[in-house]
Amino acid sequence: MAKHQHVKLSNLELAKRILFITIGATLMAVGLEIFLVPNNLIDGGIVGISIIVAHLTGLPLGAFLFLLNLPFLILGYKQIGKTFAMSTLYGVTVMSIGTFLLHPVAPLTEELFLAAIFGGVILGIGVGMVIRFGGSLDGTEIIAILVNKKSPFSVGEIVMFFNFFILASAGFIFGWNEAMYSLIAYYIAFKMIDVTIEGFDESKSVWIISEDAKEVGDAIMSRLGRGVTYLHGEGGFTGGTKKVIFCVITRLEEAKMKSIVHELDPSAFLAVGNIHDVKGGRFKKRDIH
Template sequence: MTHQRLSLLKIIKRSLFIFLGAVLVSVGLEIFLVPNRIIDGGIVGISIILSHLSGWALGLFLFLLNLPFLIIGYKQIGKTFAISTLFGVTVMSIGTTLLHPVPGLTEDPLLAAVFGGIILGIGVGMVIRYGGSLDGTEIVAILFTKRTPFSVGEIVMFINVFILASAGFVFGWDRAMYSLIAYYIAFKMIDLTIEGFQESKSVWIISDNHKEIGDAIVARLGRGVTYLSGEGGYTGDDKKVIFCVITRLEEAKLKLIVEDIDPSAFLAVGNIHDVKGGRFKKKSIH
């Protein structure tokens, strides 16, 4: 019974955030981008162009153009992903239709590109973070990457460059450049929304004062450390390597700790996409 309740809560949470994400995308499109003839990449960009040329509702194109990719996604990627994506696309299509009569908040294309890109990126990031998608080009990229040497990101970028260039012929080259700004901002916001401000980072420190630095990290950051044995490739000397995992917000403080104790210490920081197990817990931001 408890397992069923937890599963139900997960489904409700996923549905809620996909719904909110799709609504935000609708707001970013109809309140900022579309009134100023600024497009996004992917199926959304194609839909905006077709809606402008035909006079038909944007929501209709968003749904119909994504439908074939949803069927492909269901067969190739998975049932849960396809259902989550169908739900998100449906909400986005209805949302853009309902918001279309609402006047845009600004006629300044730069403001529209910036704020539209921010809202759009947060919305898309929320949907992706909770297991869905709002754009069929991502599904195409996933399938193509299995047959080509290109990565998913490279394929999506190629498709979007073509779509954004097409906007220059339809809306004018100044709008195409504003579209590029909106796309870049949305791309960055998607990354930030998926990873969060507390994105995990791995830290490697090599220092003769390893014990003092390790104790300071435990005391001042509250993070556990692991001491690894190493050997200098040039000198052959035995070295102690400190390994720990921190959040993005703790990076600056950790660097200060190391700088205070040993300014000559070797320090390497890298991004980690996921951390599970052990004693690591992401601290809430207040």
């Protein structure tokens, strides 16, 4: 019985992954064919190269989206794993077919600024959704991982250089006006990917070192409704024992948290960091009466 339940849950997770990767890849196709491509705007990565090559050859964009991503999926198979590779292959296939089907559809706007904004938003949501559910729509990251092993540059630096080169190339092919609007679309998409992956209710970790740790911790629990954990540390310079407060809050609670700490101990050490995911424990907020 337990085994049957496990399989059922696995099938549910698989169906959920397929559904959201399909939606994300479809949104990517909409952003490309309804907003960016008809207005000669491009995205970064393999998608950007595909748009440029399709424009120069007059062949369908979907063919290049699939064919140019395929070699890097094969090359990076061992680095990224079977599940990620298959999810990415499925996402790229859906995106490619989507661009074929949407290509005859007229663009919603011919205003470059509007196309850059709405195209960037839709692209970012689509890509973020696919990444959130275990896939990808662009082989750029795989290229960066492979090059990173033989170069002193980080994956992020390689991706940035790669995209700068592609967006600069758009200036010579489509015109500098279109290239600058493409940069706007790329930036908006980049931000929307983060929002889609992390959500608007982004979590933050808080570390507090205070001489009045118990009082500060009690105030956080009673006034914010968040649980705290007390850790015991040792000062590097003094060698003295320190009590460290650790807790997880949302982005919207950060200002109130700082206010509480400053009110009770203005000299307290406070460090706040971003968290991409929170699971388990008692993160759910307790009601404040």
